Amino acid sequence: MPRLLTRAAGVLCLAASTATAQSVTRAFTGATLIDGTTRAPIANATLLVHDGRVLAAGPAASVRIPAEAQRVSLQGKVIVPGLINAHGHASSVANLATYAAYGVTTVYSLGDETAEVFAARDAQRRSAPQHARVFVAGPVLNPSSPDDARTQVAAVADRRVDIVKIRVDDNLGTSPKMKPEVYKAVIEAAHARGLRVAVHLYYLDDAKALLAAGADFIAHSVRDLPVDGAFVTALKGSGVCYSPTLMREVSTYVYESTPSFFADSLFLAHANREWMATVQQPARQEVTRTSRSAQRYKAQLPVAMQNLAALHRAGVPIAMGTDTGPLGRFQGYFELMELEMMVDAGMTPAEALRSATSVAARCLRVDRELGSLEPGKWADFVVLDASPLERIQNIRRQHAVFIGGEQLK
Incomplete structure (x- = not known):
């Protein structure tokens, strides 16, 4: 399958050429730096940021701080790249701000976005936003014929x-x-225009057929059957990435009763209270308890987790995604829970974190600008009180979020 250029690359190149109104250099000092690559964490690191981009990152002894730089002490903290959701839905700029409030600094929206979100995507070409960066698919296509x-x-x-x-x-x-x-015609037409195709699917047979047809991104888990050797080999050989969206399955049944995370102070800090009230309605909870589809999704979540583990062990690139955005799929917070579920499925905390940073960026073809804290890339990062490599749940212990080197208010 030929390597296709995406429009996202052009968006980011244009952003790189745009000058800011004022030149600002900041030195973030004293933290442990987890830069999103496979390199070991750097204790007592300095992250040097100029005009929103990483100028240097490394041990304090090896990074020279210019005299005019503003110094920001993060002694005792941990810096990780901003999280990338490879499958989300925004619907509004306010929701992009909610994503960012939980440390999700980039969202790849896979369908049905508003004009406001398209405008936000265009505006981020000119300057770093005060909300999550966003890339868009537009309407989910549902054609009836090849024409x-x-x-x-x-x-x-x-x-x-x-x-x-x-x-x-x-x-x-x-x-x-x-x-x-019909889907073969979609893939052929998209490729002819230099566009990749992301696919929503459920069944193993469809996954095999879509991969053979040239699909570029698998946006959900295979959930009906364990993946077999033929599919694993084909997927690994194709280089196509796989996004498990485990929390999408959880969302179908978790509101049988009030979930425990409704008591989490981090969740409550930014959660959609109308959604909370809706999913706690007794009649709605009863519908969920008796829903055949909800119970089937619940029963097959272990299959999805086993398939994630098998594909990861085989070397298939895994991109963290959640399908957040619809009612009850809480944007920003569900991404943190997704990372925990990926670890429960067998990934190490470091592997899960990379799936939401550098690996996701490569899968989405935005890795020249995002996904790791390396010179030249946007300085999108999260400051934590403890290392997620020691315990993935520490991804919730958030001290501050920065996009383009600017702290979110």
């Missing part, structure tokens, strides 16, 4: 989307599934 597929791809391409999104799923047998000749 319709080509027409719909042309329409989203004209909107300058960063990726194309399709659904190949029958919603547990309750709706028609996109036919192979």
